[in-house]
Amino acid sequence: xxxxxxxxxxxxxxxxxxxxxxxxxxxxxxxxxxxxxxxxxxxxxxxxxxxxxxxxxxxxxxxxxxxxxxxxxxxxxxxxxxxxxxxxxxxxxxxxxxxxxxxxxxxxxxxx
Amino acid sequence: xxxxxxxxxxxxxxxxxxxxxxxxxxxxxxxxxxxxxxxxxxxxxxxxxxxxxxxxxxxxxxxxxxxxxxxxxxxxxxxxxxxxxxxxxxxxxxxxxxxxxxxxxxxxxxxx
Amino acid sequence: xxxxxxxxxxxxxxxxxxxxxxxxxxxxxxxxxxxxxxxxxxxxxxxxxxxxxxxxxxxxxxxxxxxxxxxxxxxxxxxxxxxxxxxxxxxxxxxxxxxxxxxxxxxxxxxx
Numbered sequence: 001x002x003x004x005x006x007x008x009x010x011x012x013x014x015x016x017x018x019x020x021x022x023x024x025x026x027x028x029x030x031x032x033x034x035x036x037x038x039x040x041x042x043x044x045x046x047x048x049x050x051x052x053x054x055x056x057x058x059x060x061x062x063x064x065x066x067x068x069x070x071x072x073x074x075x076x077x078x079x080x081x082x083x084x085x086x087x088x089x090x091x092x093x094x095x096x097x098x099x100x101x102x103x104x105x106x107x108x109x110x111x112x
Numbered sequence: 113x114x115x116x117x118x119x120x121x122x123x124x125x126x127x128x129x130x131x132x133x134x135x136x137x138x139x140x141x142x143x144x145x146x147x148x149x150x151x152x153x154x155x156x157x158x159x160x161x162x163x164x165x166x167x168x169x170x171x172x173x174x175x176x177x178x179x180x181x182x183x184x185x186x187x188x189x190x191x192x193x194x195x196x197x198x199x200x201x202x203x204x205x206x207x208x209x210x211x212x213x214x215x216x217x218x219x220x221x222x223x224x
Numbered sequence: 225x226x227x228x229x230x231x232x233x234x235x236x237x238x239x240x241x242x243x244x245x246x247x248x249x250x251x252x253x254x255x256x257x258x259x260x261x262x263x264x265x266x267x268x269x270x271x272x273x274x275x276x277x278x279x280x281x282x283x284x285x286x287x288x289x290x291x292x293x294x295x296x297x298x299x300x301x302x303x304x305x306x307x308x309x310x311x312x313x314x315x316x317x318x319x320x321x322x323x324x325x326x327x328x329x330x331x332x333x334x335x336x
Contacts, residue, residue: 002170002172002199002223004199004200004202005202006200007200008200009192009195009197009200010191010192010195010197010200011195011200011201011202011203012200012201012202012203013202014202015172015173015201015202017172017223018130018131018132018223018242019242020132020242020244022172022173022202022221023202024173024202024203024204058226060226060239060241060246061239061246061248061331063331065204065206068321069321069322069323072323079234080233080234083233083234083235085233085234087226087228088228088230088231088232088233088234088235088236089235089236089239090228090229090235090236090237090238090239090246090247090248091235091236091248092248092289092329092331093323094289094320094321094322094329095320095321095322096206096207096208096320096321097180097181097206097207097208098181098206098207099181099184099205105204105206107173107175107204109246111226111241111242114282114284114311114335116311116312116314117314118312119312120312121304121307121309121312122303122304122307122309122312123307123312123313123314123315124312124313124314124315125314126314127284127285127313127314129284129335130242130243130244130335132244134284134285134314134333135314136285136314136315136316177316177318208318208319208320209292209293209318209319209320210293210318210319211293211296211317217316217318219285219287219316
């Protein structure tokens with residue numbers, strides 16, 4: 001049984017199955033700075049995890065895609081404010097091409 | 113017990129274990145357009161999922177690596193024709209460097 | 225129950241839960257060549273898998289991020305020397321921006 005978070009007709013924002021969940025988020029407003037977008041994307045992770053029956057404390061892994069690796073310190077600033085220090089996720093942060101003005105896109109996996 | 117899809121001596125094209133499968137594909141013919149390559153890579157996912165005891169309807173997540181993010185609309189065209197609208201996967205699409213003339217490479221995870 | 229490999233206050237190097245593990249590594253010394261860095265990153269995977277109760281033979285998937293896709297042959301040289309040919313992982317290798325002088329970063333998933 002797979003639970004899905006509806007988003008678009010051919011994609012969803014998150015899934016839960018067999019004790020694991022995955023979700024992908026960007027900022028709601030992609031006109032902001034790296035810090036602002038990261039903060040929003042991370043807040044969206046919290047929301048999606050709750051909908052999927054999970055929680056920040058149960059995150060296993062995160063892959064953070066940023067549009068400019070030189071802005072990683074700004075990503076880290078948002079991350080460090082957000083992260084659960086009792087349960088720090090495995091994380092990779094990679095510079096890639098994102099669409100339009102998106103500066104950051106984040107995928108996490110977690111347990112339910 | 114891990115099931116593997118043989119490919120090269122030190123790599124395989126897909127794995128199944130503990131109720132989950134993963135597979136990675138590219139187009140068979142990397143001389144085609146983004147649309148053509150995406151269509152072929154997606155068809156290869158269907159084939160691999162079948163060999164691994166899974167199916168398009170059971171896909172959880174997809175990470176789509178494209179060689180040029182400006183061609184994402186062409187990727188989306190192939191994706192939207194292919195996707196199971198009753199069971200839409202979580203998806204991220206990222207612009208990266210691929211090898212040679214490959215324009216798209218796709219990793220999916222699914223349940224068995 | 226999630227096991228984590230401590231690294232930094234807000235991130236860890238690896239996790240184990242529900243029969244699966246994930247770990248991410250780079251080279252200890254990022255002044256080396258692609259081959260040298262890849263060799264070190266792969267050796268760190270072996271170490272982390274052991275700490276997480278897994279082993280190279282149980283690797284399911286690997287995503288290899290390289291700072292220059294033209295150096296993929298050098299990555300492959302290190303990979304082919306390291307890989308378990310009886311149990312070859314699913315692998316994708318992608319050119320991205322990495323931080324500082326890092327030439328390669330590797331994420332693997334495995335069973336316990």
